Amino acid sequence: MDIGIERIGFYTPNSYIDIVELAKARGQEPDKFTIGIGQDKQAVPAIYEDAVTMAAESADQILDDSNKKDIGLVIVGTESSVDESKASALFLMDLLDLPENVRAFEIKEACYGATAGLQMAYNFVSTNPGKKALVVASDIARYGINTPGEVTQGAGSVAMLISSTPQILKLENKSAYMSRNVGDFWRPTFSKTAFARGKFSNQIYIEFFETLWKRYQKEFDVTADDFKAMLYHIPYTKMGTKAMRTLEGKISDEKYAQLQAEYKYSIQYGREVGNLYTGSLYLGLLSYLINSAVTPGDELLLFSYGSGAVGELYSAKVCENFKQYIHVKNVQSLLNNRKKISISEYESIFSQSVRDGESVDPSVVTGEFYLSEIKENERLYKTKQ
Structure with missing residues (x-):
């Protein structure tokens, strides 16, 4: 039985800042951010947007009455949870x-x-082949104004419908994974922004990739030549480049050059949006499927990493007619029609929030779903009419 991604949807906020303008405002050389980090734009969520609203926006794109009735599992992967008890999925x-x-x-x-x-x-569908699962990655990456991590902020969501009738990507149930207690990145419950040991986190990320790639090759008897592309978790696009460099000299120069070329297609959207945390790998996947010359049957290798730390390397195969099932024009329109805001506007938005007893004017909402008010410390959401 084939199992994989039947549909995929993407959302990012309507506002963004220019990374060159951010660099200048922070007294930095723009190349440090655009080349050294590898970013061009950064999404800025409105005060009425959070992990819940963005998850709803991306999932709504791929759901209809015919597939909703078959859903038996809903999972939201996020590190931007709005409640310490109640799940975003609810x-x-x-x-x-x-x-x-x-x-x-x-x-x-x-x-x-x-x-x-x-x-x-995957496991759910394998035991319930008539059912589908909705998996949503939704996050707001926040490090704070004028902090070392500010340039790697961002926001957005990627939703995937998993079923026994994959039309975009077939998961091959081949993976290598590892977990280790590492203090490279954390966000205590009292803090709205993360803490990170940046260089150490990069080191662990690369170490995990090297370890898992060795294990994967040995367990499944494969080489780099078996894959059309390698896709990476890319909180900032230069990070995947660092992992890929570990392959240099260990595979043929021709294959290394080809993987580098394919990687550039996967980072096009990441450069435009910024860090999606849980969604970064899957935005890279979407970017690759839309922008590259990948063809049905091509094998992809995907590297997922979460600080703390857990890593997984797994493979997938591109389905026939996959582009027919991706809303390419919607993705491009979403990115092209955003509004650029000034650095001062971004700083003002960053410091704002909806407070208990306050409500949001629906006329300012640009999306379909929004945090309408906080009442007695309970977050209430609405669909824009």
């Missing part, structure tokens, strides 16, 4: 009008959460 039940006879919950493990959800969805 808010989606009403916003998306999903059936009650589902398991709905949230997974937290830094940027790995959505991959954990994807693998869990």
Whole structure:
């Protein structure tokens, strides 16, 4: 039985800042951010947007009455949870009008959460072949104004419908994974922004990739030549480049050059949006499927990493007529029609939030779903009419 991604949807906020303007405002050389980090734009969420609203936006693109009734599992992978008890997935039940006879919950493990959800969805569908699973990666990456991590912020969501009738990507149930208690990145419950040991985190990321690639080759008897492309978790696009460099000199120069060329297609959208945490790998996948010359039957290798740390390397095969099932024009329109805001506007938005007892004017909402108010410390959401 084939199992994999039947549909994929993407959302990012309507506003963004220019990374060159951010560099100048911070007294930095623009090349440090655009080349050294590898970013061009950064999404800026509105005060009425959070992990729930963005998850609803991306999932709504791929759901309709015919597939909603078949959903038996809903998982949101996020490290931007809005509640320490109630799962983001439960808010989606009403916003998306999903059936009650589902398991709905949230997974937290830094940027790995959505991959954990994807693998869990695979197992669910394998034992319930008539059912589908909705897996959503939704995050707001926040490090703070004028901090070292500011340039690697971002926001967005990627939703994937997993079923026994994959039309975009077939998961091959081949993976290598590892977990280790590492203090490279964390966000205590009292803090809205993350703490990170940047260089150390890069080191662990690369170490995990090298270790898993060796294990994967040995367990499944493969080489780099078996894959059309290698896709990476890319909180900033230069990070994947660093992992790929570990292959240099270990595979043929021709294959290394080809993998480098393919990688550039996977980072096009990441450069435009910024860090999606759990969604970064899957935005890279979407970018690659839309922008590259990949063909049905091509094998892809995907590297997922979540600080703390968990890593997984797994393979997938591109389905026949896959582009027919991706809303290419919608993705391009979403990115092209965003509004650029000034650095001062971004700083003002960053410091704002909806407070208890306050409500949001629906006329300012640009999307379909929004945080409408906080009442007695309860977050209430609405669909824009």
